[in-house]
Amino acid sequence: MNTIKTFMLLAAMTALFMGLGYLIGGAGGATIAFLVAAAMNLFAYWNADKMVLRMYKAQRVDESTAPNYVRIVKRLAQNAGMPVPAIYIIDNPQPNAFATGRNPENAAVAATTGLIRMLTPEELAGVMAHELAHIKNRDTLTMTVTATIAGAISMLANFALFFGGNRENGAGIIGTLALAILAPLAAALVQMAISRTREYSADAGGAEICGNPLWLASALERIDEAARRGAPNEAAEQNPATAHMFIINPLNGQGRDNLFSTHPATGNRVSALRRIAQAMGQAAGRPWG
Template structure:
């Protein structure tokens, strides 16, 4: 059901992009929209992992430097049935983690140095299994596609103001498009991101057999993130296991993550149903 939901949301996002392109320049605008989307997705597919790792000054660590991390990921990767990803550490006290890479064979998991200070072994494994689930489910590719198409919608919507003409209905519709289309694209992108977080939580619970451990980790990470938000780029917020940004009203309205309480509730329901 979640897979169908994601397909429908991606189709809606693509349809919105084509619609905005048509408004900007009719048939030529549709072509521009499609070409822009393909180029942006191509660039993101091949280079997004290296870009985001450099953005956070993530450093690849060897098994000698981080034996606990490597041993846990090696064991969990085998259980999940995927190749062991590269491991990176980000210097920072705010605990968090993310996965990146275009596919299972070219993937990486990054954790902040602070995450290993507040989580016990089971909780850390729950977080790592969550990131491995993202890799296995190809969520990185899905999220990247959604983010780039949404960005293309925003870019084309801005062009609408400059290309608004009598044929397109004048400046008022152009301005309305420039305001409404980016909001709609963002809402759809956020819905996709939230759906994949639920699936990754469930995937972690199935691999570790300890949904309550991930629930405990999420509670700790959320509290720590609220107390000291990361200096994170908003465009990468969807990648982290918990929202690294401060949770004001607007941020919650367009959140990349489901409410922590809902995620914990679902995990505890899995425990009650016998997933251990």
């Protein structure tokens, strides 16, 4: 099902890309946009994960550079019966994390320095188990590729505004205004296209992988408050199309109006996790290790 959703989403993004091409260059522009979009889709499938990691200046780590963090991820991967992903750290005070990659064999997880410093080992295990669940569910292909293409759509719209639209297509000022609206909303379109049920599914899967849903529930409450009240994540504010990839929305609204939510309400997620904990007979006291 996720494969079908991926191709449907890519088709929609390609159609939008072609529409922008038409506004810029008419029928010829639409044709060029189609060819560029086809090449971009292929490139994004193989390279979008690397682009996102580079965008956030993520640094790969191992047991010699981040022993506790790496050991937690490795043990969780063993619990999940999946390959150990490449493990990265992002130097950012905002506590957050994401997963990326086209499949479990070619995946990566990234956590911010703020997340690693703030959370207990149990809470960190809950967060990284959530990210591994995204990889196991193969959500990351959709999440990563759409972020890349949405960013390209925004850049194309800004390009058209700067150089002016195609005056022969009859759109005139209407076409230019359409481009002005599409540019900031391109990211929101992607965020709406990514189903929020993916987060609930990854929460449930992460609870199973780490063994205690309350670890993730506690982590979500703490990082949601910190992400909203702390300093803005500048890289995320500059690339809002990637917001849906994080475990908690990294956009705090200081740098950009946030018209559409990319995540379910944290309170609802915590309530769902507590219900899972009750069903599992879990208490918060069991330590990681």
